[in-house]
Amino acid sequence: MSEHIHANLRFEGASSNAASLGTVLAGVVLFAFFLQRASHFTNFPLLSLPEYLWNGVVTLTPNWLVTRRPLSDGDESKSTAYAAKSQSLRSFFGLDRLASTRRTQTELDNGPKGLGNWDNSCFQNSVLQALSSLPSVASFVGVFDRLAPVGEEETTTQELAALMGRLNNSTSSQSYQWTPPKLKFMNSWQQQDAQEYYARISDDIEKDFVKALNLRTATPGLETLQLCPIDFSPTSLAQDISNPLEGLLAQRIGCTSCGYVEGISLVPFTSITLALPNMFTCDVAECLDGFTSLESIDGVECPRCTLIQARQHLLDAGDPGPTIAEGDLDSQDAAELDSIDNSNSLLETLDVALADEVFSDAALAACGIPKSTRTTSIKTRQVAVMRAPQCLTLHFNRSMFDETTGDLRKNYAAASYPKTLGLGQWCVGSAAAFLQDGTEKDEHWTTNPIQSMLPNYFKGMSTQQGPFYNLCAIVAHFGRHENGHYVCFRKMVSKDEKKKDVDAHLINAEKTSDGFQQTSSKDAATEPTWWRISDEKVSAITEFEVLGQEGAFMLFYEKVNNQEEPSSPLAGDLPIVLEAAGEADSEPVEILSPLPLAHAKVQ
Template sequence: MTTITGTAILIESLQYTITNTSNEDSNNMEIIMDSDICLSSTNNHLLISGLVNTGNSCFLNSVLQSLSSLPKLHSYLHQINQKTASLFISKPLLKTLRLLSRPSNTAFKPSELVSILSNCLINKEQQDAQELFQLISTTLDNENQFARRQQGLSSLLSSTSTSKLPESPFTGLLANRLSCMQCGYTEAIRHFSFNNVQLTLPDHAKTTLEDCLHQLTAMEFLNDVICRKCTLIETIRHTNTKLEQNPSDQILLNTKQELEKRLSMGLIEQEKEAACTTKGVSSKQAMFAKSPKILCLHTARSSLDLSTGEIYKNTCQVEFPEILDLSPYCTNGVLNTTDPHLPISSPLHTAVPIKYRLMSIVVHYGSHDYGHFIAYKRRLIAEKCHCTSCSDDQTVLKHHESNWFKISDEHVEACTLDDVLSANPYMLLYEMVEEEQVSDIETEEEEEEEEEHWIQQPIAPPSSPLLAPLQKASCSFYKPLSNPQRRSSKSLWTEAPTAVC
């Protein structure tokens, strides 16, 4: 069990302690390298390794189990560890994820990784699962930047792509636009990087992941926003008023000419001291500009009861798909910078779908202040393994279509996809589907639709209302202005929420 005021993470040792679940002997320890861990096995009846709960560590165990289900993360860590030395998180993380992916009926304590992570924590207190993911992903980003600085110009001057460092699979780009509703002026569209996305949940019994993403990328309207163009126009008007009173003032005349020149040339964003500022209503919107290889979605479940001032857990059931199409929430390459009433980018019928496959989820049971984290994850199959026994040049992991595991610390059991989809997620980890796999998915979906259409199509004359297309009800989940969660989901994409433990 975990609580917000849990104890500090306990550091058992700087080694991996491999413990058999049937014989927990703390003296059984072996120091291993990632190349010592074989992921290949002909025994399909084995489960995968669990993680021992050392006291309030279920948040850690659930995140590590979820990360271990991501082939693109395994590949990234292997590549960057081969190209760069002295990466204090990437190396032990890869070893931990490989241990959690190998067929096994054992459990262990990831003590080396925990020891390193505890040095990164500011207050050394027990953390929330999303906060831990944020810590790991941000540290991986920092190590990637460090590795690029170490390579220097050598990677830029090299003609081979093999020498270049891969980008962190969690990193994506967000396009943000702010437009004035009065004059139509749009500031330069700014791009921000992110490694996970926080979704605000409605105060309803249930919602869908698509509705949450729609709300996240929907246009919103802000009051009292300073518009640079309106301010420039008002400053020119103010200067003209002064000139009418003192036509011979050469300084005012020069100022007016300079301001009018800036306005005519569209040099709105040049930093100049304004005589007055003008505020008004602006539209704001954010969309995905570059999709990450691994998409981490966090359902922010901390809510505030305005009548009592107490924070409680939002238990809204989130329905989510196995295959997620992110393209409706992404820019299509043509950005709208002229009409503040229109979205940044409108979906194109010819746009290539950006599809993701569900790989793992983290679920929280209990109240806001007390509960337990577990994980669901896919089984991974090793087509190649770079361990000393297999001697392949790299590890190639493929997801299993139907085999899933439900993991609560050291307890591991097989489950079905239906079990996963019926759970209420706290975090979801999706992995981008390659283009050739997208075509396979679309073919399967078309075949299912054709079969369903053949079965359900009623026999009726063309004029029958049974054949008339049904009108889809539009349901918009919006956040009231008094909801304190609004800012965290819309603006602070990487801000850690109140811990739910």
């Protein structure tokens, strides 16, 4: 009897334990399902259980264990402190040594290293990998160590140069690297935009170089040699070293009513954001056409139309004499107003302003025209590439507004892109100009606001096809708009390629006169290999698969070397044909100037 009772008790205990285990498993499944569903409606990242445990340990670790500096309340300081604590704990527990012995796909021959991800930092890892694939950027940030002052804190550029060297070192024993705290300046606990991180990186690089150059020019003599041990003169540094990521856009704004063009503004850029059409497929050429197309803007004040209309009313009603409408002028316009001769009649004042094209607020106030009565018109705006960068970065804007829900959602349009991109037809000055006898001029510039500056709106052919760019990396996004995963596809030249001097990409080298240089059989043996990098996971991939990625988010191109420079007014004194707006019968004016217009301005 007692044995039967004990057996029943053991059976009931086992049943109770099984029921408890089933309850726990059901709870874990429900909790995981809740986290997965919550990640679709929030920006909170969905990580694995070890990642959650690691993040908890890092968060609970006091800051004073890794840094003695007081931290501010900003997200950037918290992200940097978190990265520093994570790096220190990895070194303490030997996780970095574990990475060197761990066998992963990264150990393929000639392959780049991956980047670890414990905190949803795929948006950072993909951009850092893409930048590491650009030879000009690697050389540019590499020379900064020779410019940076000795004994100062490590800058963003120095940390980036060191990380890029480790990522491109295929002989390293470590399977993957970790992003240094200096580069973790965006909150990686939430889903972030890779393009925003790229913009911050490029901006910090520019600031670091400007600071270093200013320090050299501000401390001439022996002090400079001690602070910046580099064989460059301070006067030639700014001219010889240029940011390979930066180019110039030309922006033209003109009135369709009177034809007045406010000059051409030069706007620096490090990336071009392209809008994707609401279609299933598109290509880069269509997106660049849309980016550089004429854009109509309604309801914009036009000072020339205002003066013309005021003059016409004055002729109809008679000249009442000088009248000043000071209105709400600022101090600069008020000072200009005091310098204007008010002894002339109002009609004479209007004629002088129109003849001299003085359209400031002070000039309009001197004509008795308050701001409330100024004329509005339809203006056109157009941008084009003025100076092409050494490294061209294109960003596909995949955010679109959902009119049904009022929220932003992802545009899943499949954007195709070429291996080699010719940027010539989107560069200013590429439209051909023809005289009456059919002779082609060097460049065609039109100030007519209803005409495009680019050849795709002209009957003539483009005068240039280059500069040409080779594709080096792609950042693709997989998932929804609220969350997802960034993956980098990049190429890496094999280890047999000869190393080039760091200064070759930074100093203005002599150009070959015969244009393109043919690739020899020896160069063909160093054909780059493409790699798919998802954080620390690295695998080889074919070029066909790379060019077939439909979820491309950013494209990184490198300019082809040994090619003729594009015809551009910034490249030298080139003949430029300027066609005046509204003067169809007048002869084009040919000028020799490094800028297209005398009043061109840099923003």
